[in-house]
Amino acid sequence: MESGTDAVTMRDVTVRYGSILALDGVDLAVRKGEAVGIVGPNGSGKSTILKAVAGLIMPAAGDVRVFGREPRELAPGTIGYVPQIEEVDWSFPVDVRDVVAMGRFPRMRLLAPTAPDDRRRTDAALDALGLGELQTRHIAELSGGQRQRVFVARALAQDPQLLLLDEPTTGVDAATENALLAIVRDLVRRGMPIVMTTHDLDRAAEWFDRLVVVDRKIVESGEPRAVLASEAFHGIREHAHTHGHPRG
Ligand SMILES: Nc1ncnc2c1ncn2[C@@H]1O[C@H](COP(=O)(O)OP(=O)(O)O)[C@@H](O)[C@H]1O
Ligand SMILES: [Mg+2]
Numbered sequence: 001m002e003s004g005t006d007a008v009t010m011r012d013v014t015v016r017y018g019s020i021l022a023l024d025g026v027d028l029a030v031r032k033g034e035a036v037g038i039v040g041p042n043g044s045g046k047s048t049i050l051k052a053v054a055g056l057i058m059p060a061a062g063d064v065r066v067f068g069r070e071p072r073e074l075a076p077g078t079i080g081y082v083p084q085i086e087e088v089d090w091s092f093p094v095d096v097r098d099v100v101a102m103g104r105f106p107r108m109r110l111l112a113p114t115a116p117d118d119r120r121r122t123d124a125a126l127d128a129l130g131l132g133e134l135q136t137r138h139i140a141e142l143s144g145g146q147r148q149r150v151f152v153a154r155a156l157a158q159d160p161q162l163l164l165l166d167e168p169t170t171g172v173d174a175a176t177e178n179a180l181l182a183i184v185r186d187l188v189r190r191g192m193p194i195v196m197t198t199h200d201l202d203r204a205a206e207w208f209d210r211l212v213v214v215d216r217k218i219v220e221s222g223e224p225r226a227v228l229a230s231e232a233f234h235g236i237r238e239h240a241h242t243h244g245h246p247r248g
Pocket of ligand 2: 046047048084166
């Protein structure tokens with residue numbers, strides 16, 4: 001694989017939170033038009049991988065590149081990051097449209113009126129996620145599936161070149177899951193690189209071109225069905241059970 005064609009490259013990445021070693025020598029490359037799923041027990045570093053790629057946390061060691069550059073050197077809006085919905089403050093006084101329009105903020109000019117292009121992108125993202133009717137609803141009044149769709153819409157309104165999704169299927173209804181799957185596969189077909197964490201293993205082969213098992217480092221990577229059948233994956237599952245981690 002030519003590194004010049006990679007959308008994401010992580011080389012020997014170590015991340016610490018104080019004394020906690022969250023990632024210990026992670027190597028991962030993601031190509032354009034590739035959907036990579038990340039699975040692993042709770043606390044194994046899945047969210048930390050996405051945050052390191054998004055430039056939200058700095059590695060203690062190693063190198064993270066997105067389109068050949070450090071994440072923070074990229075033009076604003078290049079990376080669409082959808083956080084785990086547990087990490088979002090739902091009491092923040094904004095409605096659905098406000099949140100989705102925030103996806104446009106990196107591109108808006110200070111003190112300039114909202115450009116038609118920003119409104120068009122916001123409308124398109126609301127439509128794509130079936131949120132048109134909910135535009136004026138306060139985000140505190142949404143179901144889990146609706147909340148998840150709002151944050152995916154925000155990332156799409158941004159018109160990103162890389163999409164990072166942290167457990168977008170956890171706690172959502174079947175209709176939302178199917179809508180998200182269709183959106184992800186359509187974006188991938190059009191060349192978008194996507195990295196997504198999940199606990200939903202049953203449909204991993206539908207979602208992903210490649211599945212990566214993480215336990216502070218990458219312990220297995222490959223075609224989803226092969227990875228789910230691998231000894232490394234089952235070793236992790238056993239480990240997760242004996243340590244009492246709940247699995248979704
Ligand atoms: N902000 C933080 N401060 C301290 N420890 C953290 C923080 N975020 C994550 N951790 C710890 O880092 C490890 C990896 O966390 P995380 O990447 O969230 O795992 P996962 O997403 O796989 O559940 C866990 O031990 C977690 O408790
Ligand atoms: Mg997580």
